[in-house]
Amino acid sequence: MTRTPATTVTRVWWWRWRRNPLRRHSDVVEAWIVLVGWLLALLAGVVAGLAAARTSESAFAARLVRTHSVSAVVTDGAARRPSAGSGYDDGRVWATVRWTGPDGAVRTDRAKVVPGVPAGSRVTVWTNPAGRVVPAPVVGAAADLQAALTGALVAPTAGALVWGGVWLVRAKSRGKVNEPPVPCQVHSRRAASTSTSVAAERAPGSGSARSAWTGEPQSR
Template identity: 60%
Template sequence: MTRRPPTTVTRVRLWRWKRNPLKRHCDVVEAWIVLVTWLLAVAAGVFTGQHAAHSMDETFSARRAEVHPVSAVLTDAAARTLPNESGYEDGRVWATVRWTTADGTVHTDRAKVVPGTPAGSSVTVWADRADHMVSPPADRSEALLQTVLAGVLVAQVAGTTVWAGGRLVRARLVRRRLAEWDEEWRRVEPEWRNLSGGRG
């Protein structure tokens, strides 16, 4: 019966942190590079992700503060069918609406409403501080979703960037170590051949 070799993953992964007569200074440096890279990648991801999410949340909050809902009236009945146009459609049609501001100024503009809405119907539109019609702001759930997605995306990009930088540094260290091994082998090989009687 063949004995299977031990499969202790911890010893394989953490050998650079343990006492080992074959361990070199470059092995210790590589271990620290790996540790610092992961710590920096996590820290950069968390920090940039939170910052991006906070910025997005402030943007949505500022947008909501700059606009306000207005009760308007359709001046004409809305079309009953959607126009045959290519592109994105949200199931609504354009119609002319009218509203009066607090100072008595009458405004007219075009807004999207449900098809077939009769003239004189009351609809809610959004206006800025200058009483110009604008697109409605994102609602709370949509703003939260976009904020979370932005934070996750930025965190992933930042963490990956730091991790890739650490991999490049580690790759250079590995190439240097291999070059040192080649140099040592060129020095040791003649002696090894003499000791082994010229075999190999």
């Protein structure tokens, strides 16, 4: 038995953009849909990423305006090591601090300080307009880094959403191409009239009917 040699298939790149006898009009439409989809996804990703980064920068700047730093005094000695099992650990411990607000009122709250700080030591804390201690605002290089990371996360997400919509449009266009053709009503009517004529000719007692054996007209 003779074995048929293997056939090597060479993939042709950009075949939808090249003139060839096998290219259909639907292939050209699909190529344009993919091209426009990629451009829209890229544009949406860039715009969404930049918008998210600027929004983060604005949020950091607004928080910096709403908070201000004050010099406070530690009223009790801080622990020498952070408590175990406290979740996120930045190496600091909680201690009670006291400071004088802009209105002259003495306020106390708990703030994070370096372990082992003795009572009476001065530390810098950040407070909000309500006079409560809040985490220090993100500024400088840390703020720029977080804004850039936010934009880098939002950009591919927005691009993927746009590309998903383009993929649905592409799938819908392919479904229309693969739909079976609708039969022509003219052909159907012509076929029906032909069938009626044939049935009338073959009906018994018809003067125009012919014999199936001789082909001559039959007598009534």
